[in-house]
Amino acid sequence: MTLLSVENLTVAFPGRRGTVNAIENVSLSISPGEILGMVGESGAGKSMTGAAIIGLIEPPGRIAEGRILLDGQRIDTLRPEEMRRIRGRQIGAIFQDPLTSLNPVLTVGEQLIETIQTHLKLSHSEARERAIDWLRRVGIPAPEARIDTYPHQYSGGMRQRVVIALALCAEPRLVIADEPTTALDVSVQAQIIALLRRLARETGVAVILVTHDMGVIAETADRVAVMYAGRIVEIGQVADVLKNPRHPYTSGLMASIPRIGPRPEVLPQIEGAMPRPGNRPEGCAFAPRCPHPVERCTRVRPALEGTATASVACHLTEEVPA
Amino acid sequence: MLGFLIRRIIQSVFVMLAVALIAFMMFRFMGDPVNSMVAENATTEERDAVRARLGLDQPLWMQYGRFVGRAAQGDFGLSWRNARPVSTLLAERFPATAELVLVAAGLSLLLGIPLGILTALRPNSFSAQTLQFLSLIGISLPTFVTGILLILVFSVWLGWLPSFGRGEVVDIGWWSTGFLTLSGLKALVLPSVMLCLFQLTLIMRLVRAEMMEVLRTDYIKFARARGLPSRSINFRHALRNTLIPVITIFGLQLGGLIAFAIITETVFQWPGMGALFIQAVSFGDVPVMAAYLVLVSLIFVVINTTVDLLYAVLDPRLRVDSPRGAH
Ligand SMILES: Nc1ncnc2c1ncn2[C@@H]1O[C@H](COP(=O)(O)OP(=O)(O)OP(=O)(O)O)[C@@H](O)[C@H]1O
Ligand SMILES: [Mg+2]
Secondary structure, X not given: OOOEEEEEEEEEEXXXXXXXXXXXXXXXXXXXXXXXXXXXXXXXXXXXXXXXXXXXXOOOOEXXXXXXXXXXXXXXXXXHHHHHHHEOOOEEEEOOOHHHHOOOOOOHHHHHHHHHHHHOOOOHHHHHHXXXXXXXXXXXXXXXXXXXXXXXXXXXXXXXXXXXXXXXXXXXXXXXXXOOOOOOOHHHHHHHHHHHHHXXXXXXXXXXXXXXXXXXXXXXXXXXXEEEOOEEEEEEEHHHHHHXXXXXXXXXXHHOOOOOOXXXXXXXXXXXXXXXXXXXXXXXXXXXXXXXXXXXXXXXXXXXEEOOOOEEOOHHHHHOOX | OHHHHHHHHHHHHHHHHHHHHXXXXXXXXXXXXXXXXXXXXXXXXXXXXXXXXXOOOOOHHHHHHHHHHHHHOOOXXXXXXXXXXXXXXXXXXXXXXXXXXXXXXXXXXXXXXXXXXXXXXXXXXXXXXXXXXXXXHHHHOOHHHHHHHXXXXXXXXXXXXXXXXXXXXXXXXXXXXXXXXXXXXHHHHHHHHHHHHHHHHHHHHHHHHHHHHHHOOHHHHHHHHOOOOHHHHHHHHHHHHHHXXXXXXXXXXXXXXXXXXXXXXXXXXXXXXXXXXXXXXXXXXXXXXXXXXXXXXXXXXXXXXXXXXHHXXXXXXXXXXXXXXXX
């Protein structure tokens, strides 16, 4: 059973020198309760995929091709008002920076209660009860008192907990967590990930977890999708992909896992930089950096092929199917 | 909050003392006032007598102290022009200026904020583009030119509205108001439009810029991602954050309105304090000029303090005494 499936999705931005595709032919699916990790270097298109799913691509960007299905129903063609009802209620989102994700002039309670009442038919006092309950669930101490305080009275980690409560308080079935811990202290990151994992188990919400941390993927995700230059280059069970990466880019990623400290912008083990949209070569976008390219790589763009559980887009793997 | 208020009041007292010093020095720069108060052929003894009566023989700092003491009680002495108490003159003129500035300020807010929001929410619509263009004219045209144009169109050609004066006024205690008669209200229209125009366009452009900025913030994106209705996003989440900086500028500009009122009052022969000040300048009537300076500064200081307090009410981050939670 599939909760959400993205089919052949391309997001295009008209620019001065023609349209560029921020993401191209992205396909993925996620089942209820599943945690899908998403990795790839900066600019690969992870956030754009999330924005497309939640229907918040910034104009002039638009979905040029493909479709998005929730419970088998197309949601990419819904009218704005219909899509608004899905946001928060069916699909939630958690952004990177908890310091800027909360409205500074409204109390935490006001923001929670409004979100709850937008989607659920509850009285103000019922919504408030529920808001307090959510604050407790995400680990805010003394939620009855903290609910009436403002975001600036919380620390960064506590704010990200509030953000998580806000994203989950209308009980969506899928939540897209876009680098939810990148802006936090290392010591807090593990707590937030553990919280997300626990809530996912408790509520049965499916999670698309965007992160640069392979360790987090290994511990948390069921499956992982690797993105490169706007495309998914490999997707499969976490254990398989981590132990047995089939795409040379994934192998490079594995080799360059920083054990500690901030992630480097350019991965040291892979020479060169990822091509920007509009600047991508005709063949495989990874070919210029690939350690062992064949002649076909620079000519023909490899398609994502494989079974339902494991796919890869690479000419090298075609001859030797896994 | 109380500590903040006390700090602000102490600061304000120092500002006012400095202003009073400038006002006090104006008397010095205008030459020896005794010359203009005694006969051409007065003897030195007569001059000294006048000097002593006015207290001008005392050391400067004592004279300044006395000036401040009197000013604090609203006593600025007599006008050199018609020998009436300066405080009475100002009190007569104050309501005219206050009503004009009040209406102009109200208009600029009541029109500027909605127009700013409109142009921010639909930046590419025809009406928004037209408004942006018109506001450019409003901001670049000198106010006296707009005043004269207004008179030309609405008084001379159409004959709808009076071109000068306050119309009939009704006295309520010492306050004379133009709000209660039709002619008083009609007389207010053109001057207040002229006075508010610059302010209005400024507020509109400011609200627009701030609002567009706020609509790009993460917390607005997150509010959208939670499926909140756009009405709430625009007016509950975005507008309040927009208005915080707008209020500061508005407060500063309110002082500017009082200053600009001098021009409007001159163009429309409006019997306010600004017109009184212009007369005082042309006659070298130092007590009136000094009193005007002190009074306008006082209004500036009061407005600024109010704005700072309002800021704290609107922006929870600035409520210094609010309890901070554990970190
Ligand atoms: N408004 C826009 N107009 C044009 N191109 C855009 C726009 N926003 C994003 N892009 C392009 O889309 C591509 C994907 O960006 P995206 O933000 O999804 O990357 P990401 O994988 O989330 O990277 P990061 O790890 O830095 O968050 C980038 O190459 C970027 O240049
Ligand atoms: Mg991103």
